[in-house]
Amino acid sequence: xxxxxxxxxxxxxxxxxxxxxxxxxxxxxxxxxxxxAALGLGLLAWHLAASHRLDLGLVxxxxxxxxxxxxxxxxxxxxSPKLGAxxxxxxxxxxxxxxxxxxxxxxLGLAIGRSRLAGDLLLPPLEVLRPIPAVAWxxxxxxxxxxxxxxxxxxxxxxxxxxxxxxxxHGAEAASPRLVASARSxxxxxxxxxxxxxxxxxxxxxVTGAAIGMGTAWFCLVTAEMISGQYGIGYFTWExxxxxxxDDIVVGMLLIxxxxxxxxxxxRAAGHLAMPWTRAGGRS
Amino acid sequence: xxxxxxxxxxxxxxxxxxGAIRLGGGAAAFEVVRDIDLAxxxxxxxxxxxxxxxxxxxxxxxxxxxxxxxxxSLALDGEPVAGPHPERGIVFQQHTLLPWRRVLDNVxxxxxxxxxxxxxxxxxxxxxxALVGLADFADRYPSELSGGMQQRVEIARVxxxxxxxxxxxxxxxxxxxxxxxxxxxxxxxxxxxxPTTVVFVTHDIDEALFLGDRVLVMSARPGRILEDxxxxxxxxxxxxxxxxxxxxALKRRCLDLLRPRDGRPPLPRLTPLGLPxxxxx
Numbered sequence: 001x002x003x004x005x006x007x008x009x010x011x012x013x014x015x016x017x018x019x020x021x022x023x024x025x026x027x028x029x030x031x032x033x034x035x036x037a038a039l040g041l042g043l044l045a046w047h048l049a050a051s052h053r054l055d056l057g058l059v060x061x062x063x064x065x066x067x068x069x070x071x072x073x074x075x076x077x078x079x080s081p082k083l084g085a086x087x088x089x090x091x092x093x094x095x096x097x098x099x100x101x102x103x104x105x106x107x108l109g110l111a112i113g114r115s116r117l118a119g120d121l122l123l124p125p126l127e128v129l130r131p132i133p134a135v136a137w138x139x140x141x142x143x144x145x146x147x148x149x150x151x152x153x154x155x156x157x158x159x160x161x162x163x164x165x166x167x168x169x170h171g172a173e174a175a176s177p178r179l180v181a182s183a184r185s186x187x188x189x190x191x192x193x194x195x196x197x198x199x200x201x202x203x204x205x206x207v208t209g210a211a212i213g214m215g216t217a218w219f220c221l222v223t224a225e226m227i228s229g230q231y232g233i234g235y236f237t238w239e240x241x242x243x244x245x246x247d248d249i250v251v252g253m254l255l256i257x258x259x260x261x262x263x264x265x266x267x268r269a270a271g272h273l274a275m276p277w278t279r280a281g282g283r284s
Numbered sequence: 285x286x287x288x289x290x291x292x293x294x295x296x297x298x299x300x301x302x303g304a305i306r307l308g309g310g311a312a313a314f315e316v317v318r319d320i321d322l323a324x325x326x327x328x329x330x331x332x333x334x335x336x337x338x339x340x341x342x343x344x345x346x347x348x349x350x351x352x353x354x355x356x357s358l359a360l361d362g363e364p365v366a367g368p369h370p371e372r373g374i375v376f377q378q379h380t381l382l383p384w385r386r387v388l389d390n391v392x393x394x395x396x397x398x399x400x401x402x403x404x405x406x407x408x409x410x411x412x413x414a415l416v417g418l419a420d421f422a423d424r425y426p427s428e429l430s431g432g433m434q435q436r437v438e439i440a441r442v443x444x445x446x447x448x449x450x451x452x453x454x455x456x457x458x459x460x461x462x463x464x465x466x467x468x469x470x471x472x473x474x475x476x477x478x479p480t481t482v483v484f485v486t487h488d489i490d491e492a493l494f495l496g497d498r499v500l501v502m503s504a505r506p507g508r509i510l511e512d513x514x515x516x517x518x519x520x521x522x523x524x525x526x527x528x529x530x531x532x533a534l535k536r537r538c539l540d541l542l543r544p545r546d547g548r549p550p551l552p553r554l555t556p557l558g559l560p561x562x563x564x565x
Contacts, residue, residue: 176380177557178376178378178380178557179380179382181350181368181380181556181557182374182376182380183380183382183393184350184367184368185348185349185350185368185369185370185372185373185374185442186370186373186393186394186397186441186442186445187369187370187394187397187398187445188393188397189397192397196382196393197382200382200383200384201384203384275384276425277383277384277385277425277427280424280425280427280428
């Protein structure tokens, strides 16, 4: 037995790992309980810190709402007509910025990944723009776009663009030269190689980039909605601060977190549907 | 079965004169094969036998059009080879099926590139899948098949283009011994039904002698053709052949030719695409 295991150490390990991956959706009850307890402990710590007006000198919880205050504020918001308007406005902006980033990121990424000239032309300016945070774009966005709605979409666009772009470049570069060569031997031209080989090979990377990009788009939302507007979750959060409505600040924050998480999950699920071959498993 | 769309059997005469191939760039460039003079008549099954790194796969890459000659000429049916073409189909050691396409769509890839309508090309693909004995696996993804099955699909995918030449780079080298023997018989069976010129690269003497009409033994790098051995064993060939005295005598001769002269360690394997890429599978 030992000889066989020594010869193929991977085989023995691979089988149970593949097994557990298939079973992932069903977590054992004990681990679910642990996770729920962790959330509960976090809430309890927050409650104690806020209700006892804990002051640690460096950081203070004196003016912070308790979880119960936040829950009441959330309940009130859920029953107010404002909620739909806020969420709807934010969704449109994030989706607009994200879709524009998806088109630009995949297009530029494929060009950079497959053509040295495109890489030399496009990468240097993009590398300069990449570290600029969304807040720093606000003045320029206001100057560049006559409509404040467009400038807000632009801010979320800058957030989503780079993760999508860089992951697409990485995926396109990783397309196997053997697959490309064999496709050429079967009669594929440049366009067919891009469509049949490079893009599907890059798709897993693109989906990862899109899920991260969706997260960063929500990340930039508060920044974007500071520009103006009357609606949007980011605007709601920022307005609550200026009105000293502290309960609503936390409600806004949590809402952004939930919506961001939900849309990243939706992007991954869409990617999963678009790549049925990754579910087939087995040898490659 | 393929007579329906083959009016005239494709020829497939290969002629190389004074062929040499260089790999690597600048000061690191070196000559892999040199002084290759070779004529292969249509529908001959030729095995290229040689030590690892001798340039037999490199020569195959030049026939496929993935590598260019540094000197000399290379022609198929009188036309110089310039770049890859479906009429010179190549099968690699590791399968190159598209992981995102089902087996049937992989086989139908060549006709799709030629613009054959979907229904027609899928019907053709079914025929060729049946030819390699995988009719029941049309809807699987390549990753769901065994190594031997993947190579069968690969062969079907190349043959559907009705190539004049079938180029094979140690196609069964990554399979276990049992499967390799079976695949050799499968290949001969397919070749009798769809005869094309075959150039088959291997470093396995038994494999070369069992399959070929002719074995070309190559020297260590820079690779030259040391010996051109015709094989007159009747077909169809069975496994008994390997114990035939003539077979054994030829095997001894090949072993002699392939014995390393100066005790140098074997060279790394080259590929039909040039130098092996670091970390590439």
